[in-house]
Amino acid sequence: MDNQTYGSSLFGSYGAGDPSLNVPVTSSSSSSFSPYLNIDPRFINQGSEFILPEGQKHKRGRFELAFSQIGGSVMLGALYGGLNGIRVGRTATADLTGKVRMSQMLNIVTKQGASSANAIGVVALMYSIFGFTLEKIRGTEDDINTVGAATMTGMLYGSAGGLPRVAKGGAIGLVLAAAYCLYQHKDKVKGIGGQTM
Numbered sequence: 001m002d003n004q005t006y007g008s009s010l011f012g013s014y015g016a017g018d019p020s021l022n023v024p025v026t027s028s029s030s031s032s033f034s035p036y037l038n039i040d041p042r043f044i045n046q047g048s049e050f051i052l053p054e055g056q057k058h059k060r061g062r063f064e065l066a067f068s069q070i071g072g073s074v075m076l077g078a079l080y081g082g083l084n085g086i087r088v089g090r091t092a093t094a095d096l097t098g099k100v101r102m103s104q105m106l107n108i109v110t111k112q113g114a115s116s117a118n119a120i121g122v123v124a125l126m127y128s129i130f131g132f133t134l135e136k137i138r139g140t141e142d143d144i145n146t147v148g149a150a151t152m153t154g155m156l157y158g159s160a161g162g163l164p165r166v167a168k169g170g171a172i173g174l175v176l177a178a179a180y181c182l183y184q185h186k187d188k189v190k191g192i193g194g195q196t197m
Contacts, residue, residue, distance in 0.1 A: 062135050062145070066128035073124035074117045081116025085109035127153040143181040150177030 089108035093101045131149035135141050154173025158165035182189055 062128070062131050062141060066132065069128060070121060070124045074121035077120030078113045078117035080120075081113035082109050084116065085112030088112065123153060123157060126156055143185075146181055147174060147177040150174065150180075 085108045086105070089105040092108060093104045096104060127149050130152045131145055134145040134148050138145065150173035151170045152173070154169035154171070154176075155166050156169075158167075158169025
C-alpha cells in the first residue's frame, strides 16, 4: 500500500513510497535554525539594510524624495479636484434628477479631479527636476536649491502667458519656497530674533 501511485505528472507518476519525497521538515541540529531553509536567522537580520559612508546620517536625497512628492501631489490634486467637482456639479446639475444627475455629477467630478491632479502633478514634476538638476550642478543640497527650483518652476509654469506671467509665477514660487524654508528652520529664526546686539 505504501507504493500506491496517487497521481501522475508530465515527468511520470509519483507514490507515497518514493524516496525523493521523503524530505524532513525540521532541522536536526538546533531549534534556532529555520525548519524551511535550514539557515541560522541570526545571519539574516544584522542591523541596517543600507550601506552608508561612515559618519553620514541617513537622509533620503532629492531624487528619492521626488517620487513621493510627485505621487502625493497628484493624489492631493485629485482630491482637491474631486471636492471642487462636487461643489460645481451640485449647482450645474440642480435641474436634473435621478440617474441622469448622478451620471453628470460623476462626469464633472472625474473631469475636475483628473484636471487638477494633472496640473499639480506637472508642477511637482518640474520642481523635482529643477531641484535635482540644481543639486547635481552645485554639488550640495540646501535651501538655495529649494528656492531656486521653486522659482524656476513658477517661471516655467507661467511662461505660456508671456513675460508678466513668467514674473508672477517666479514670484509665487519664490515666496512659497521662502515660506517653506523659514518654516523648516523656525528654531534658527527664533534664535536669531531673540538675540540682542
